[in-house]
Amino acid sequence: MKCRRCQIPAVIKLPRHNTAFCRDCFEDYLHNQVLKAISANKMFKKDEAILVAVSGGKDSLALWHILNKLGYQTVGLYLNLGIGSYSELSQERTETFAKGRGLELIVQNYRKTYGLGIVEIAKESARPPCSACGTMKRHHFNRIAMEKGFSVVATGHNLDDEASRLFGNLLNWQRPYLEKQSPTLSDNGGKWARKVKPLYRLPEREMAAYAILNRIDYILEECPKSKGAKMFVYKEALNKLEIASPGRKLAFYLGFLKEKAQLFPSRIEENPNTCGECGQPCQDETCGYCRLVARVKTKVMS
Amino acid sequence: MKCRRCQIPAVIKLPRHNTAFCRDCFEDYLHNQVLKAISANKMFKKDEAILVAVSGGKDSLALWHILNKLGYQTVGLYLNLGIGSYSELSQERTETFAKGRGLELIVQNYRKTYGLGIVEIAKESARPPCSACGTMKRHHFNRIAMEKGFSVVATGHNLDDEASRLFGNLLNWQRPYLEKQSPTLSDNGGKWARKVKPLYRLPEREMAAYAILNRIDYILEECPKSKGAKMFVYKEALNKLEIASPGRKLAFYLGFLKEKAQLFPSRIEENPNTCGECGQPCQDETCGYCRLVARVKTKVMS
Numbered sequence: 304m305k306c307r308r309c310q311i312p313a314v315i316k317l318p319r320h321n322t323a324f325c326r327d328c329f330e331d332y333l334h335n336q337v338l339k340a341i342s343a344n345k346m347f348k349k350d351e352a353i354l355v356a357v358s359g360g361k362d363s364l365a366l367w368h369i370l371n372k373l374g375y376q377t378v379g380l381y382l383n384l385g386i387g388s389y390s391e392l393s394q395e396r397t398e399t400f401a402k403g404r405g406l407e408l409i410v411q412n413y414r415k416t417y418g419l420g421i422v423e424i425a426k427e428s429a430r431p432p433c434s435a436c437g438t439m440k441r442h443h444f445n446r447i448a449m450e451k452g453f454s455v456v457a458t459g460h461n462l463d464d465e466a467s468r469l470f471g472n473l474l475n476w477q478r479p480y481l482e483k484q485s486p487t488l489s490d491n492g493g494k495w496a497r498k499v500k501p502l503y504r505l506p507e508r509e510m511a512a513y514a515i516l517n518r519i520d521y522i523l524e525e526c527p528k529s530k531g532a533k534m535f536v537y538k539e540a541l542n543k544l545e546i547a548s549p550g551r552k553l554a555f556y557l558g559f560l561k562e563k564a565q566l567f568p569s570r571i572e573e574n575p576n577t578c579g580e581c582g583q584p585c586q587d588e589t590c591g592y593c594r595l596v597a598r599v600k601t602k603v604m605s
Numbered sequence: 606m607k608c609r610r611c612q613i614p615a616v617i618k619l620p621r622h623n624t625a626f627c628r629d630c631f632e633d634y635l636h637n638q639v640l641k642a643i644s645a646n647k648m649f650k651k652d653e654a655i656l657v658a659v660s661g662g663k664d665s666l667a668l669w670h671i672l673n674k675l676g677y678q679t680v681g682l683y684l685n686l687g688i689g690s691y692s693e694l695s696q697e698r699t700e701t702f703a704k705g706r707g708l709e710l711i712v713q714n715y716r717k718t719y720g721l722g723i724v725e726i727a728k729e730s731a732r733p734p735c736s737a738c739g740t741m742k743r744h745h746f747n748r749i750a751m752e753k754g755f756s757v758v759a760t761g762h763n764l765d766d767e768a769s770r771l772f773g774n775l776l777n778w779q780r781p782y783l784e785k786q787s788p789t790l791s792d793n794g795g796k797w798a799r800k801v802k803p804l805y806r807l808p809e810r811e812m813a814a815y816a817i818l819n820r821i822d823y824i825l826e827e828c829p830k831s832k833g834a835k836m837f838v839y840k841e842a843l844n845k846l847e848i849a850s851p852g853r854k855l856a857f858y859l860g861f862l863k864e865k866a867q868l869f870p871s872r873i874e875e876n877p878n879t880c881g882e883c884g885q886p887c888q889d890e891t892c893g894y895c896r897l898v899a900r901v902k903t904k905v906m907s
Binding site for chain 2: 473537539544555559
């Protein structure tokens with residue numbers, strides 16, 4: 304198997320592009336996919352500082368690596384959720400990554416802030432772990448971005464994440480989620496940071512290959528609380544379809560983006576109010592995060 | 606395992622309804638699903654004669670059996686496509702079924718009509734077999750219904766057929782097909798027969814159980830030309846999701862029907878013209894069927 308571009312031995316085969324690449328050409332191809340995603344969705348400008356949300360996994364560390372290599376100004380943000388050894392190891396991997404490249408990393412530790420990890424927070428607030436975790440993360444991403452003056456937060460969601468989320472939203476005909484799903488989430492009229500997903504064109508398999516080829520030492524384990532999540536069933540189904548018809552996964556997601564404006568138009572000013580507690584934009588008088596924290600405090604203190 | 610309704614030993618477990626039924630209660634349940642489909646989609650009235658398109662497979666023969674048992678006036682229509690022993694056996698099964706119940710059956714034989722089977726017709730018209738077959742079938746369903754005075758043609762499409770077709774249409778964002786997909790297809794303002802799918806609430810597994818319990822001797826083989834069809838990949842993916850989350854398949858399809866009017870509205874007067882050759886409603890001056898047949902004639906005669 305030879306590299307399609309330069310004819311030296313290839314390191315990876317890409318059935319969806321009916322091609323194969325050597326290490327350098329694969330890196331070049333992958334970087335171009337990221338640049339394409341950034342420009343097609345007006346994610347950020349060259350001089351904009353980017354807060355990169357990192358978990359210690361392959362996708363977010365590779366994203367940070369890529370943005371840094373492409374010359375963007377980046378700072379990492381790691382949230383230690385307090386899930387035992389999983390959190391310890393993922394923080395260690397993230398810190399080692401940042402130190403090795405001389406990059407700035409902001410760390411927020413839930414146990415230090417709340418005296419509880421996310422599992423206990425979810426339990427006390429009677430919410431499923433992934434749902435409570437999403438609410439908490441969104442709050443801290445926004446808060447830290449605003450406090451430190453970042454207009455944009457980048458996350459490592461890859462094509463498999465986005466296509467399987469889309470698949471789940473369609474299977475359940477979740478119109479509000481379909482309206483919100485996008486590679487660039489609104490900054491709510493400048494009231495908070497834009498969320499962007501520069502890896503949405505790249506499948507998990509290619510991101511793993513990239514991380515390995517670039518010797519990024521990432522945590523292999525998925526979050527232990529995500530076991531049995533529906534998302535894995537959706538991912539598996541899409542992977543089977545991808546094998547039967549290479550390229551289908553990206554075509555499915557890009558097709559959605561093309562049809563979205565007409566079928567599932569985004570509501571621009573989706574959070575018209577400001578939370579009376581934390582000041583972040585929200586739907587009601589108090590935001591979901593502040594309600595969740597208030598509930599946990601009542602339960603823990605009672 | 607006992608029947609949920611009458612406590613005698615059950616013959617079938619239905620995880621999607623979290624229940625199990627004996628033979629009689631299963632039949633009762635299944636008939637009710639068909640009646641629900643008929644009334645919710647205004648498929649036909651009690652006194653309307655129905656042309657039932659039968660292939661010799663479990664779904665269409667079971668549909669004919671059910672409609673007959675429920676007291677509807679039915680006539681069967683079998684198209685012999687001329688695919689060797691598959692067509693011979695399926696015609697034999699269909700004729701035996703009709704004879705045993707004293708039901709009228711109309712048979713149309715492609716080799717007698719055209720001198721060619723569907724495989725050769727597809728080849729000569731440079732069309733994929735399933736595509737040419739669909740065009741041909743639609744024409745004959747309409748023609749025979751109109752000639753014999755039927756206002757409605759019923760087909761045996763089950764939930765797996767409809768959900769997997771929906772899945773494929775969404776994966777490929779086929780807006781025109783999504784607009785057309787429905788349990789009741791328009792009669793084009795009375796210009797041709799309504800097409801209805803009374804089994805759309807019932808999965809393949811339940812239809813197979815029904816056919817076996819009712820000793821319907823059907824042809825087990827799928828059409829040999831459908832091997833490798835994408836539809837099987839979609840069906841397999843949906844079956845995995847159904848196992849992980851019983852009831853998902855029907856919820857997916859019903860959710861679509863609920864959202865359809867807003868997201869993918871049907872165009873009522875979809876075929877404004879009349880074919881100059883055969884007189885059936887069509888988009889252009891000559892319909893797809895007549896163009897196909899003309900092409901085959903030119904090729905075969907040249």
